[in-house]
């Protein structure tokens with residue numbers, strides 16, 4: 001029999017249906033990820049092809065070459081400064097696509113993967129995300145800054161070269177609005193941050209905790225919507241990714257490497273999306289939101305029921321996912 005679990009941070013119910021697990025597979029109609037090469041002369045993100053992207057706006061430089069490179073997206077979803085004035089009436093409202101859409105090229109190596117890069121380099125990538133977050137958050141029009149990474153064709157990536165993206169939006173994204181509304185209500189009811197309470201209870205329960213490093217924890221949330229969904233979050237109150245402190249950078253890099261490496265070994269190297277959720281840009285001082293980095297493997301595709309109901313069906317209980325990830329991480333560490 002299936003079980004329904006409610007996510008206290010969204011009030012959404014997810015369906016745990018382990019008996020449907022046989023349905024998990026790599027989506028057969030998707031192209032396989034090509035065999036990687038360390039340099040691809042046709043790739044716009046490989047060294048030597050820098051002129052194929054818009055001019056660099058940030059990153060990390062070594063003595064003789066770039067290590068991490070930030071460029072505007074060539075085909076941005078949002079672009080540039082301007083007014084956020086709405087036009088039209090309630091039925092036909094619109095506004096200009098003011099905002100920013102940037103690409104973080106994570107390594108000069110075409111075939112690099114975050115879990116294989118040395119921790120120092122992953123720290124550079126995360127530090128670059130934080131720099132871009134802080135810079136974009138200051139823009140007058142910015143309502144949210146979303147950091148994400150699409151890995152593999154099942155996660156929507158079109159370029160193999162390792163990269164992530166930072167988008168600053170001129171409106172509150174619906175996901176962010178919902179989470180913020182639920183967190184506000186919870187704070188009003190209890191005087192606590194719903195995420196702080198959730199993380200504290202998960203750490204007491206323990207069976208869904210994947211790993212802890214310093215002041216950060218990785219866990220498979222109680223109401224995981226997808227197989228092997230994993231969150232990395234602070235164990236103390238911190239509402240926005242821009243507030244991440246230098247002292248926690250290295251621990252976050254290590255945890256992220258562990259989680260991605262564990263996922264690769266335990267779950268058959270799935271395509272995945274990575275998303276960093278934060279409080280809305282001007283609400284960082286409020287005590288009721290907690291930033292968290294989510295890794296969402298793409299091991300099935302939402303079908304009619306999911307689209308029609310907004311509910312997800314998860315075939316791997318998070319307790320089992322966490323146990324498998326813990327074991328895989330321990331095995332990798334021993335190699």
Ligand SMILES: [Zn+2]
Nearest residue numbers: 043046110161
């Ligand atoms: Zn490349």
